[in-house]
Amino acid sequence: AQSVTQLGSHVSVSEGALVLLRCNYSSSVPPYLFWYVQYPNQGLQLLLKYTSAATLVKGINGFEAEFKKSETSFHLTKPSAHMSDAAEYFCAVSEGNFNKFYFGSGTKLNVKP
């Protein structure tokens, strides 16, 4: 069975500070991992994905995530937060056929001026 745990339902950082959003997964098969962002009143937008290639994945808007099998983690980072990064972020894991996604509970990122 697949599951995703996101530590911290709310994270607050200052503009220009490091962003770190945590995601741990459990999977009985090699996982495919995703980070999505949801801006207020909008749908989900894919930030980045890991599909068994390079373990360090770069996405849009300066975000990146590293797949660490030993830690069963896929934490999302950005070196310098921008006000426009304020949104809710969801980590998701998929079975090998990509048609069943399991989402974490989400982390709301607040960026302070």
Place this chain on the structure above:
Amino acid sequence: SAVISQKPSRDICQRGTSLTIQCQVDSQVTMMFWYRQQPGQSLTLIATANQGSEATYESGFVIDKFPISRPNLTFSTLTVSNMSPEDSSIYLCSVESDPANEQFFGPGTRLTVL
């Protein structure tokens, strides 16, 4: 990437009524999915809709409550039947990309049941 639209974008409904949500994709896709996002919670898969066959429902969701149609490769509807306040959620449709390595999501339908 696929462009997905949903109608309505939001609605306020009375208890006991039903609402049908439409999902339109700008390209032909094999699989479409319906998710529910309850207030303050994550997304939960309701069902998978394949064209030409009955939808496959996840545990906890039944066809009588959430009937789904998939008449062609670009369109699907989800009906929320006999609504109660507990059905107040955002309902999102998504499609599998081609090649199949991610899902694209619609903007969602925000439903409030009074």
